[in-house]
Amino acid sequence: MLSKVVKDKLISIVSRENFDDAKTERLVYSYDSTPNLQAMPDAVVSPRNTKEVSEVVKVCNENKVPIVPRGSGTNLCGGTCPTEGGVVILFKHMNSIVDLDEENLTITVQPGVICLDVANAASAKGLFYPPDPGSMKIATIGGAINENSGGLRGLKYGVTRDYVIGLEVVMPNGDIVRTGGKLAKDVAGYDLTRLMVGSEGTLGIITEAILKLIPMPETKKTMLALYQDLEAAAKSVSKIIANKIIPVTLEFLDQPTIRVVEDYSQIGLPTDVQAVLLIEQDGSPEVVERDIEKIIKVCKQEGAVSVQVASSEEEALALAAARRTALSALARLKPTTVLEDATVPRSEIAKMVNAINNIADKYNLQICTFGHAGDGNLHPTCPTDARNHEEMERVEMAFAEIFERAVELGGTITGEHGVGVMKAPYLEWKLGKEGIAVMKAIKLALDPNNIMNPGKVFAKSYRKRVVVSGQGTVFAADDKKHMVVSK
């Protein structure tokens, strides 16, 4: 619980209607999209501007109260679960597009703006904001910047990091810092913009962002390549790129995923093949035509049993939408869906997909795999039931092995979903002790009281993901105020 002094100070900053410590409200913000993880905050505050954010942070810092900045809570790594209690900060009042600058090709936004609204505002002016996480209809730009979110267009256009060129940040001591700007070039000192991107709310609060826009591509074509052999599909991915073609989208769905997606979206996907590649290219009409022809040739050479090019805009949209609904479709199978994002160099995709299938067999689990094959970013997804504790233990062990294999293949434990609570136990596999020490030194220098989203990114010694209690996954076993329940 917050002390009366802290509570009164916070209310005097944000006003009574923007402070809530009722149990019902705290319950709403006790979990996010991560399955099987829940912990109560002490209060929820909604500042109206940067000055209020700064004042709230100063009060929390002086009183060592944890802060959890929260967008729409769609992260999948427990990033907004208040595992150490404290104050959840919402950005519902800070959700305006500040300006769209057609001369500098930038858009300046507050953190609560929805990602799709950024893309739509740009396209209304014939401009393009490429990052398109599957959650873009609800995720905020503040959350996307802090997770460095990717999407279906990452292969050609990069991820959120590649479009953030300036930030306004409230630091953990309440100082307001501006980084970068509407600049194509800026090498003045350390790149603080890049440091903040992907920092998962652990280094400061983003209160404004300047994003780079690019001209909208003239045209786009969409196609499907169908395979009876997983390896042939995986090989096609590397061969397309080895042929010096970078498609805008190069997505992979395995058979279990295709079946579930077709059942959900009913768009006529063939359910009798082992794997599907959804491929899109954009650009000028001549380039798109030439690239699609080359891609068709490569897919056939590598053993595609059928290649279909969408004949109309509607058909293309339906195919892309089917891929976007993969997670929602899989989520219908069982009460709990564990979605991960092990990532490998794209040349290792076939090995990784085989390893996932072998691990699923070993632990007697259903694991469906889809994802951004062009980026080597796979989403092994396990429909399960958090109430079945024995099965959950097998799920945890299977994913630990999947991450281990990804790192062995030169990959990483997360390509786009972030570390948060869920991947913290595995971060050292990727970075080594020395890498963790550098990150901890940065955290300590900027946030000596560890108030900014504590318990995220760095694993506590007692925190082990594979430990499952009678009621759910235990991450904060030493603190009774944290509810840990099954969802």
Ligand SMILES: Cc1cc2nc3c(=O)[nH]c(=O)nc-3n(C[C@H](O)[C@H](O)[C@H](O)COP(=O)(O)OP(=O)(O)OC[C@H]3O[C@@H](n4cnc5c(N)ncnc54)[C@H](O)[C@@H]3O)c2cc1C
């Ligand atoms: C169905 C579904 C599909 C998804 N598809 C993708 C995908 O294709 N690609 C992808 O990369 N991710 C994907 N995700 C994960 C997630 O949606 C993204 O990471 C998203 O960008 C998070 O946005 P949010 O507003 O929900 O942030 P939240 O979940 O609320 O927060 C994410 C992190 O950002 C921090 N944060 C939020 N706002 C601020 C701020 N203003 N200042 C400082 N820290 C802040 C939080 O503390 C937390 O650590 C998907 C999730 C779902 C549920």
